[in-house]
Amino acid sequence: MASITFNQDSVTLLGNEVKVGDTAPNFILLSNDLKEVTLDDYQGKVKLIAAVPSVDTGVCAEETIRFNKEADTLPNVQVLTISMDLPFAQGRWCAANGVKQLDTLSDHRNADFGKNYGVLIEELRLLARAIFVVDANNKVTYVEYVSEATNHPDYDKALEAAKNA
Template sequence: MADITLKGNAINTIGNLPKIGSKASNFSLKTVDLSEKTLEDFKGKKVVLNIFPSIDTGTCATSVREFNKKASELENTVVLCISKDLPFAQARFCGAEGIDNVVMLSDFANGSFGKDYELDIANGPLANLHSRAVVILDEESKVIYTEQVSEIADEPNYEAALKAI
């Protein structure tokens, strides 16, 4: 279990992010048009998993905007922005913000992604939502970088994440 904070108050995740060098678990998540995407759909590309509690918070929205800006500069890389938000909220945000370089994915249907990657928040006011984390996979879906952001209100370390690619 990872120890994190929400505005300085201690909370925990249900486990720890996948280990560097391990094979990433496959997943099935909903897109903004309610179709499904799996990790296998991105095989052969580097994959940035930008994971967050809700697109309707300032820090989460900023992380999507930042990764959207940087994604167009990355070769053979896709950025997946993952939360438990409804796909309709994700589509609304992307439309209003002109977000088109990332893939928005929702874990609302069964929450298995958050459980499999052990990043769901275990307690506190955001319990059962995803914690803020970044996981980067190579072309064979091997984990090459992870960051469990220790304070949910903080942004991830974009520079370190992108350097890992």
């Protein structure tokens, strides 16, 4: 299992670590309009999935804005940002920050994504920062569990992986 820290303190990740070559686990999340969303809703597309603790924090906001800007350069790639934030808060944040090119999805109800992708922080009930690239056939082609949850992911590697998936 990936080992991470949050503000330099060790935390426990619940769920199963996802590895390159795995079939992407399914999930049930909520969209900003409270509709259930699953992996199947993105069938046939490459998915760049960014798990973040909260879009309403500095690094998470910068990450989401960066991926929103990059989304136009990624043909047939759907960018998803997933957090434990409530759908209403995600919607307000996206509107205030001009984020329209990616989907923000909430895992607050059941922590389904967090458990299935091994990013649920037990002590905080937040998601650890991680990036997953899933190809059009739902095979995982890239994984980064960011070792310190308050650090940025490797944007260049994640974007390159999405372009090549």
